[in-house]
Amino acid sequence: MLLDDLLDRRLVILSGKGGTGKSVVGAALALAAAERGRRVLLAEIDAPLEASRYLGAAPAGSRDTEVRPGLSVVNLDPAAVMDEYVRHAVRVELLARKLLDSPIYRRFFAAAPGLPELMVLGKIMVLEEARAGRFSSRPRYDLIVVDAPATGHGLSLLKVPLAASRAVPVGPVGHHARRVLALLQDAERTALVLVAVPEEMAAVEARELHRAAVEELGITPRALVLNECHERRFTREQEAEIRRLAAAGASGRLAQGVGLRAALSAARRHLRRRKLTQFYLTQLRRSLPLPIVTLPYLFDEDIGPSSIERLARRLEAA
Amino acid sequence: MRAARSGRGSRALAAALAERRILVVCGSGGVGKTTTAAALALQAALEGRRVLACTIDPARRLATSLGLAALGGRPRALDLSGLEPGARGTLWAMTLDTRRTFDALVEKHASSDAARRRILENRFYQQVSSALAGSHEYMAMEKLLELAADERFDLVVLDTPPTRHALDFLEAPARLMGFLDTSVLRWFLRPYFVAGRLTLKVATRTGAFALDLADRVLGLQFLQDLSEFFLAFEGMYEGFKQRAERVHELLRGEDSGFVLVAGPARATLDEALYFYRRLREKDMPFVGLVVNRVHPDPLAETAPAPRGTADLDPDLARGLLRLMEDQSRVARRERRGIGRLAAEVAGRLVVVPELEADVHDLRGLREVGQMMLGGGGSRPRRKRPAELQAQGRGR
Numbered sequence: 001m002l003l004d005d006l007l008d009r010r011l012v013i014l015s016g017k018g019g020t021g022k023s024v025v026g027a028a029l030a031l032a033a034a035e036r037g038r039r040v041l042l043a044e045i046d047a048p049l050e051a052s053r054y055l056g057a058a059p060a061g062s063r064d065t066e067v068r069p070g071l072s073v074v075n076l077d078p079a080a081v082m083d084e085y086v087r088h089a090v091r092v093e094l095l096a097r098k099l100l101d102s103p104i105y106r107r108f109f110a111a112a113p114g115l116p117e118l119m120v121l122g123k124i125m126v127l128e129e130a131r132a133g134r135f136s137s138r139p140r141y142d143l144i145v146v147d148a149p150a151t152g153h154g155l156s157l158l159k160v161p162l163a164a165s166r167a168v169p170v171g172p173v174g175h176h177a178r179r180v181l182a183l184l185q186d187a188e189r190t191a192l193v194l195v196a197v198p199e200e201m202a203a204v205e206a207r208e209l210h211r212a213a214v215e216e217l218g219i220t221p222r223a224l225v226l227n228e229c230h231e232r233r234f235t236r237e238q239e240a241e242i243r244r245l246a247a248a249g250a251s252g253r254l255a256q257g258v259g260l261r262a263a264l265s266a267a268r269r270h271l272r273r274r275k276l277t278q279f280y281l282t283q284l285r286r287s288l289p290l291p292i293v294t295l296p297y298l299f300d301e302d303i304g305p306s307s308i309e310r311l312a313r314r315l316e317a318a
Numbered sequence: 319m320r321a322a323r324s325g326r327g328s329r330a331l332a333a334a335l336a337e338r339r340i341l342v343v344c345g346s347g348g349v350g351k352t353t354t355a356a357a358l359a360l361q362a363a364l365e366g367r368r369v370l371a372c373t374i375d376p377a378r379r380l381a382t383s384l385g386l387a388a389l390g391g392r393p394r395a396l397d398l399s400g401l402e403p404g405a406r407g408t409l410w411a412m413t414l415d416t417r418r419t420f421d422a423l424v425e426k427h428a429s430s431d432a433a434r435r436r437i438l439e440n441r442f443y444q445q446v447s448s449a450l451a452g453s454h455e456y457m458a459m460e461k462l463l464e465l466a467a468d469e470r471f472d473l474v475v476l477d478t479p480p481t482r483h484a485l486d487f488l489e490a491p492a493r494l495m496g497f498l499d500t501s502v503l504r505w506f507l508r509p510y511f512v513a514g515r516l517t518l519k520v521a522t523r524t525g526a527f528a529l530d531l532a533d534r535v536l537g538l539q540f541l542q543d544l545s546e547f548f549l550a551f552e553g554m555y556e557g558f559k560q561r562a563e564r565v566h567e568l569l570r571g572e573d574s575g576f577v578l579v580a581g582p583a584r585a586t587l588d589e590a591l592y593f594y595r596r597l598r599e600k601d602m603p604f605v606g607l608v609v610n611r612v613h614p615d616p617l618a619e620t621a622p623a624p625r626g627t628a629d630l631d632p633d634l635a636r637g638l639l640r641l642m643e644d645q646s647r648v649a650r651r652e653r654r655g656i657g658r659l660a661a662e663v664a665g666r667l668v669v670v671p672e673l674e675a676d677v678h679d680l681r682g683l684r685e686v687g688q689m690m691l692g693g694g695g696s697r698p699r700r701k702r703p704a705e706l707q708a709q710g711r712g713r
Contacts, residue, residue, distance in 0.1 A: 017347055017348050018346050018347020018348035018349070019346075019347060019348020019349055019581055019583070019586065020348060023585070050585060168537070170537070171537025172537040173537050174537070175537075200678055201348075201352075202348070233637060233640075233641060234634070234637055238631075238633070238634045238637065241631070241634060242634075242638075245630075250628065251628070252625070252626045252627055252628030252629070253625075253626065253627050253628060254628050254630070254635055254638060254639065255635075255639055258617065258639065258642065260628040260630070262616050262617075262642070263616070263638040263639070263641075263642055264638075265616065266616035266638070266641055266642045266645050267638055267641060269614075269645070270641055270645075272674065272675075299644035299645070299647050299648055300647070300651075301647055301650075301651060302584075302651065303583075303584070
């Protein structure tokens, strides 16, 4: 259901506090969409390692590269995007080179507030508009999944076009900013998806992100993915038995070299985490007018392609 | 890992809390950086110092950590008496309001009333000073200078904004200096960018070329607004530059230290390592690395071998074993990552186990702090911070 709704958009932007596993969720979402036959681009911003590693591919570069059938990955490095934009705007390579090589340009770009963000969003817009071929009306990508960086407010990337269009009403920068803003605010084309984990800080931030997105950006988030949920592994009777045994201080050997006491504290840890999962899930359901999809905590040896495939199946079933 | 918890890492943290004047707490988002900063500040306060915990995170998480609804832009003293009757030190807390700091800076340093108004009313300024990424870091630097000179505090613990690239904060002064470098400014302050004079013919060919390129890439209006913005700041640059240099010096000095914070996940450990290397390259004072929320390995518990077989329903027994294997796999995954880092940071690493509950009050913060310093909490107490102080600096 979530997937159906998101697949009708062109752009899915994942936003949430750092450490909520946005990259993992992004990779799983992109994979799930690709397995439905969509041509998908997973765009990371200035983070060359994560998504590609999760998908078992070499680190993504600044050119979109297909890593699985129908699934491409790109790492949008703001400086590289800016260079590309300069080349595009100036056209004459020699002149562009002269500008790109100048230390003034480098310093300006490094310090001009908001310009890197604007460039990255502009590039995403260009990718959204890209066609499959020269004479094709079909888009190159059916869906672009953007893993927004967890900087500042979590929304600071998305705030830039609004700020820029106010600061610079005319000229290419303002024009550019307004077009990006229009894309972001268009609920037909763009879905903002919040990512959280069942923890106090992440839940607080998810609610704050929701409020700020609606009030400050005019964007209503589409869904919330609650990642790293601890799911039920014991029946109610077993849980009661665990509590009873723990309270009674039961001991003995569970298996070769494994004591029951250690098992019971592991089980109590699990029950506590499960309780927290339930608590924050209920709390977020009550406070946010959004569909919430849960993804399980991963106990894998290493978070890699098989983990992502499992999460993708969960998104498919959600 | 237990050894690491009460070893060099803890000693280095305790020494820094006792002696330094500025601790900058850095790390990527979601690793418990704010909680770590607040817990360290609280420990120093409980040891008798006058400490300010300053967060510049606009999500105001420190407020949550400290059990306060909202922290203002001014330092506010917290009541520690409920936590420890007769506490000698004091803990202050505040958040950095970027816009207000920027405004205050303009108020204080503008050359005239007219210049002040020109800046505060500049469209570009109004957006730049509050909304855009990057300005937080600039302002944190400015605020840090002010706080470092504030005699109310012996120690300032500065939480930094959550960045994917934790280095942004560290590099903000250098970027600012690069930006304010005269050659860049001269370029922006060329008379043809001044309002109303845009159509003037450009004197040199290079100038014409630069202008033409700039127009195509960014648009003249943008540049004009920007140059107006810069012109309005005229007379303040030298001060900016001097302060940026002073912050840089301050942070490199003996009285400052960087505490890195990471989580046990590979991505955040990788980032911490990267950050650590950059600190070394820049000859910045590294204090220690705190790895938060590390999971225990239930299969590695070293309790005496139990006697007798437990009488348990076989399904439940299997479920328990599977759970232990799962948790153990996570613990080993984390331990591998931490082990790689420990060698590189010469053991100056503190492992904080995952806590029973979220930390959102002073009591919880104290428990976290005691764990970092190698005692208290649910763990056996190893060394009291007072003893650690006597052992000298951990640098």
